[in-house]
Amino acid sequence: MATAEPRSAGASFEFEGRTIPSGADDTIASALFRAGVRTFSRSFKYHRRRSLYCLSGDCPNCLMTVDGEPAVRTCVTPAASVRRVARGAGWPSADRDALSILWRLRWLMPVGFYYKSMIRPRWLFPIAERVIRRIAGLGPVPREPSESAKERLNHHPDVLVIGGGIAGLAAALAAADGGERVLLVDEGAIGERIAPGALRDRIGVLRDAFARHASASILERATAFGIFEGPLVPVIDADFLHLVHPARIVVATGAVERHAVFPGNDLPGVWLGRGASRLAGVHGLSPGRAIVVATNTAEGLLHLDVLHRNVTRQGGGAVVAAVVPASLASGVPAGIEVIADGTVVEASGSGALRSVVVEAAGRRRTLRCDALVLSLGLEPRDGLLRQAEFEAVLGAGDVARPGCSAEEAEDDGRRTAGAAVPEPAAASSQSSAPQLGSAEGFVCLCEDVAVEEFEHAWDEGYRSTELLKRYSTVTMGACQGALCHAHLKAFVRQRSPGSWTGSPTRARPPARTVRLEDLAAGARVPLEHHTSLHERHVASGALMDWAGTWKRPSNYGDVAQEYRAVRERVSVMDVSTLGKYRVAGPDATALLEHIYPCHVGDLKPWRSRYTLLLNEAGYLLDDGMVCKLGDGSYYVTFTSSGGDGAESWLRDWTDERGLTVHIANVTASRSAINVAGPRARELLSRLSSDACDAQAIPYGGLREMVVAGVNCLVIRVAFVGELSFELHHASRQSEALWDSLLDAGREFDMLPHGLDALKLLRLEKGHILIGQDTDFDTTPSKVGLDFAVKMSKPDFVGRTALERIAKLPRERSLLPMTFAGARAPEEGAQLFADGAHVGNVTSSRWSPALDCGVALGWVRHPDGAPPSRVMARDTIGHTEGVVTKGPFYDPKGERLRA
């Protein structure tokens, strides 16, 4: 049989210093096998030599590093576009791996040994962990960011069919014939893994008929790796992470041949029947020179026939013996020795198969061979089907009825396409449990779990499928139980025949290996909000930084100057990020009275009030302003990152209480600029003929004004502790207004200020930042905001809880502190009082106005009064602080009331 050259001209790739030619139909594995490679990988734990086995992507034996990506299934990966292939593990090489000694030392590493041995001495475990990580595994994971940037692509078919075999195609065609939109996905190219013949021809006919439908879509070389609630099925191919949202799903993923367990069952040269048949029939290669076939199925006889014809015809070897039930003996081609009713009990060889021991009629016999082909029944490839617990997911063909004929599979597919509910799977003719051989036989090739390790775990008390699975890690490797799940069930059933319920373990995504970067396809770009002044800030050289989902100016180059502009002259800041809402309707006041702890109904038109937003537990959600407009409706604001949540809060309570309220989110359509500083009023006067004196807009007031030709709602605010006006206006006019303010502000040596200056300005006033200075359980009284809560109101959200909390001793508070040393403590610094840890700093800055450090921090005081002095410890050192009463700056508020 030809083994030196591919059957058709193709490309080549580099394999550990060699150039490997490949044909157009070659997979990486077939090209390597043709080139004489027999060691494809080293096993996960014991470094045993592994070679091709299933050739269907179900076992871990062919996992190799391809173009830098580890654990690629080379038996199903086309060789055409590959550049470099290497084996992932083995020292000094995969061919001659010194670590294979671990198999002989396995008595030192029984199942679960790491749970027991990696405890003491403690210093040893990190070292041992590093060593184990280097020894075990499938190759190094690349640390460089990938060049690929896959996007997501959503699909909404009526029917998703997973698997392009005979059952899947029949289901897809039937659904398309019925007028449904159908998406068919297959891991490979449809039909490519089937040897030429009637079945492949039929697949071609069905495929062509399906593809002719306008409502039909086919994704080839695309792997569905999970079924999530929805249902949602993620499918990966070379270009996209496809997110499929079908109304119904037909799983037609077929079956995998039963893995047989006996000593030496993992030796290179042991094959599953479909794999060997595919190697010979599709790739024109012989699995060995002397081949023994062991089968008990009609399908196995077909594989025997394919091997016999191809291998014999091309002179690459011969099938020397067939181990079959007596009932199938007549189907064995002439010239092949028949061993009737025999069982393979052992395979042996040093690094590769040299002989098998067959037991028949009570006698054991050794057969010399270099290939053992096993076709002993089928296990459903149901890793996806077992993830789905929805009626809309049905199995068709082998996955539901392992061992059904091609005709039965086609009928089944057709029937399934129209079925509304799953039919119970017919009992398979091959549904008997797999036999577990002697102790050294490998149950799990992925994790190197032998029968003896099952026994060990069982003896330790892990006596259910779920426990045994977790303790031994069987079914948790790359194949996700495709080969070993049936054996796990069989073992438990054998050991506890009376109590086992028969339920399989739950399958979870991913059913196939998937790259983490592929899971992040299309999600690598965070949501980024810009205000309408974003370009202006960038043009000014502002340092833009994240603030929640917004990009905002941290500063414009000189925080100290920006701070001084606010305190001494006038400054502007873009505060368009505030959550802004219009609230109107007959029940608007009732809603706001209910959700705010302050009075709302007594607000006169053109007056505003600082408000808190509490949840039912009395904890702070957000804060902002409520402004009453001239028409009786309200304009309310929330924090930049709290706006969306506050809107949901408003809408939920509107529904909950059956109110008629109109809530309009105007955050994007209305921008806002804060004009702050002792000369703010002068600046506005330069740009407006409308009055803005203390009578026209008193503290706590608002009015409509035309500023620089722009209609504005002007609100007096207090956050930075100076005379301040927020100019709310249509976003399209924001740049013009900003420019006019800056132009007019030159007279006052005005500068815009960013978040860095703002944080210092508000801290000097002792104003908290929700989120930074608050925790999930912060009540108003803990942060000194009792003034914003009117317990005299009969009802508001959180009132009952606050009433109850008020009766309890307060154990901690957010307190203002000053630090007289040369610096302020870092935010996050730990606070100590009398040597005991009492809390932490949440906000801290050096205050130019006070010439000392100022901070807010949580301080525990379970015995009543808080400590008067604290010690802050941070990454630099210690700082002595004094607990004071806020605010630090302008405590009487005379400046902001100017």
Added chain:
Amino acid sequence: MLSIERAHAAVVACFASPQALDTLPVQPGTHRCRVAPDELLLVAATPELAGVTERRATEHFAAAEPDALVIDQSDGWCAFTLRGDEADNVFAQLSTVPLPARRPAFLQGAVAGGSAKIMACDGYIELFVPSTLRHHVASRLQDVCRGRTDGAALRLA
């Protein structure tokens, strides 16, 4: 060929009882997009139509329901028009919202991670996203069009 461009439209939001919204007359060429039983977006082809659309709606509600709220939200939305055979495909890369075969249709859902309103029309898709996300969505549209062998005309500024 795929073409994606910024569009400019008038968007007027009306909040009123379902009955009052149902009886609101609109000018020819103005789309009625029912966001919720008590919320309606009126979308007109050019921003200049915002004033007249808002005024007529206000006049209607002055009689039909004085507590109604009418707001020109044109500044709050940024529109992109996706045209060509690949328009549905580009949309499907940025949104899980299914596009119906029957057009025209008004849809709501997340696009590129942000909340959006979608008008799926014959031959094109009109995508409205919050104006605060205009750069983000434009950037994502460019991302998904990058590398297209058939090319794409992008006018996103």
